[in-house]
Amino acid sequence: LFWFTTQVLAVEEVPGGGLDPPLVRTLDEHLSRTALAPLRIATVLVGASAATALTLGVLGLYGALTDAARQRRRELAVRIALGAQGWRVIRQVIGEGGRLAAAGTVTGMLGSVVVARQLVRISPIEGSTNIWVWLAAPIALVAAVALASVLPARRALRVDPLTITRSDK
Numbered sequence: 267l268f269w270f271t272t273q274v275l276a277v278e279e280v281p282g283g284g285l286d287p288p289l290v291r292t293l294d295e296h297l298s299r300t301a302l303a304p305l306r307i308a309t310v311l312v313g314a315s316a317a318t319a320l321t322l323g324v325l326g327l328y329g330a331l332t333d334a335a336r337q338r339r340r341e342l343a344v345r346i347a348l349g350a351q352g353w354r355v356i357r358q359v360i361g362e363g364g365r366l367a368a369a370g371t372v373t374g375m376l377g378s379v380v381v382a383r384q385l386v387r388i389s390p391i392e393g394s395t396n397i398w399v400w401l402a403a404p405i406a407l408v409a410a411v412a413l414a415s416v417l418p419a420r421r422a423l424r425v426d427p428l429t430i431t432r433s434d435k
Contacts, residue, residue: 320410328414331363335422339430347427356419363415371404378403 335342342355382395 324410324414331418335418343425343427343430359419359422360415363411367411
């Protein structure tokens with residue numbers, strides 16, 4: 267009886283040996299879980315690096331636009347004092363960010379075209395890239411510029427012309 271009990275326990279320890287249905291995988295599924303693991307890890311690391319770069323870019327652009335609005339606060343105060351509409355002041359600040367984004371987009375796209383052509387020459391894989399691959403970066407950049415431009419634009423609109431013109435700074 268003891269031998270039979272130990273044999274039943276040994277069979278139940280085998281995957282699929284108990285009451286559960288057996289665990290069956292195809293060779294392709296097994297290889298995709300094991301052989302492609304380094305590729306998946308690399309993809310996650312590249313994605314995390316891209317997200318970090320985008321976050322740092324947004325923070326840098328926010329800082330640059332905030333500093334530009336701070337340096338031009340006298341000009342903005344005079345425009346507001348002379349009756350400039352709020353949306354024009356906001357458009358001016360956001361336009362500065364848009365020009366920076368346009369310059370970055372053009373430079374980045376030209377650089378990526380050059381790199382892509384070099385990679386096509388040395389890569390053994392044939393095929394064309396999807397158009398969304400080329401549009402994703404400019405779309406993300408426009409979203410980042412819009413996000414980074416909102417607060418400096420709102421701060422520029424809240425400039426009090428009377429206190430700015432009285433101060434010596």
